[in-house]
């Protein structure tokens with residue numbers, strides 16, 4: 001088959017490696033001049049030199065929120081690093097080594113931006129790309145498409161009365177890069193997900209006070225100058241009014257309120273709709289039920305992304321060998337059952353989490369009969385329970401066991 005891959009971040013590289021391994025002819029299109037997607041740190045925010053929004057949401061001082069033992073592709077390991085929680089450069093280096101090892105570069109077209117994808121009557125796909133260096137637009141035909149564009153680039157903003165008057169004192173975490181702008185400031189961080197807790201830690205090192213506002217569980221580390229707050233009800237000038245009636249003077253706000261799923265290049269005929277944070281309808285969070293030769297990698301969250309990309313790519317490649325095995329009705333029933341079982345809102349449909357990690361991965365493997373991800377990956381992930389202690393180090397002993405080491 002001829003497979004087109006959109007994006008050469010960690011997911012696109014896994015898709016490419018497994019597609020080539022299965023004997024397909026494939027081409028990956030990457031709009032930047034590098035592999036690794038969001039792991040490429042840049043000082044820049046806003047638009048790049050080709051007028052496209054900067055894709056990466058990476059910031060200085062980041063340590064991974066998962067141990068590196070859970071950030072590996074199948075059978076390709078980090079080399080020469082003892083610590084488990086590592087920095088952005090180390091992850092990027094690993095990704096580059098992976099691409100070199102499997103000789104993926106010749107199959108990637110850099111500075112090629114996908115602008116339109118639509119299904120053709122002959123069951124193939126038309127993919128239109130723009131060469132950003134020459135502005136030349138080219139149409140290609142593929143038998144299958146793998147969408148690997150990441151989900152952490154288009155900010156999801158909250159709606160809070162008075163927020164529009166904060167101007168450039170307030171940014172989304174996508175635009176956050178360094179903490180020096182917050183020296184001796186009173187900073188309010190909204191949201192305590194992985195970015196919120198991590199940015200709170202980094203900014204609190206230099207801020208006078210750091211308020212962190214959330215209505216979920218807090219898994220971060222705190223310092224003396226960190227003050228926990230409920231949700232913000234409104235802003236009036238430099239005052240933030242909180243749900244518990246307290247009011248604080250603030251200098252800056254960072255919205256760590258997550259991201260949206262956006263596919264600007266898919267035409268209506270592709271049959272994909274996004275409702276809040278639900279991309280529908282995707283069988284097993286991967287297969288476009290309207291046109292099953294289109295797969296999405298990495299839609300799920302609260303999961304180990306690298307092992308996920310591996311199993312999702314292997315699932316999809318096996319699935320497309322015979323898409324007629326699975327009827328559209330059957331796939332939609334499976335999706336609706338999953339939502340019902342999880343009692344998921346539209347914002348949680350693609351959430352996996354600790355409890356369902358192994359269930360989801362094993363279900364993928366069982367459905368198309370491919371090799372499972374090693375149980376030790378799920379065991380280590382589950383043992384963390386969403387918590388992160390960057391001082392801890394882990395070693396994987398075998399497919400079943402890991403240990404904590406000093």
Ligand SMILES: Cc1cc2nc3c(=O)[nH]c(=O)nc-3n(C[C@H](O)[C@H](O)[C@H](O)COP(=O)(O)OP(=O)(O)OC[C@H]3O[C@@H](n4cnc5c(N)ncnc54)[C@H](O)[C@@H]3O)c2cc1C
Pocket residue numbers: 006007008009010011012029030031032035036037038039055057058059063064065066070071112113114115148149150151152195265297298304305306
């Ligand atoms: C701040 C931050 C911290 C994170 N920390 C961790 C962590 O500690 N551990 C972990 O496992 N995961 C972490 N993640 C999750 C991370 O997103 C995944 O690990 C993984 O790197 C995502 O890979 P991806 O390929 O899906 O997406 P991306 O890395 O976003 O790559 C997508 C690629 O697609 C390209 N692209 C997009 N649109 C187009 C188009 N139209 N045409 C051509 N190319 C296009 C982009 O340029 C990009 O290169 C973090 C994410 C963020 C944002």
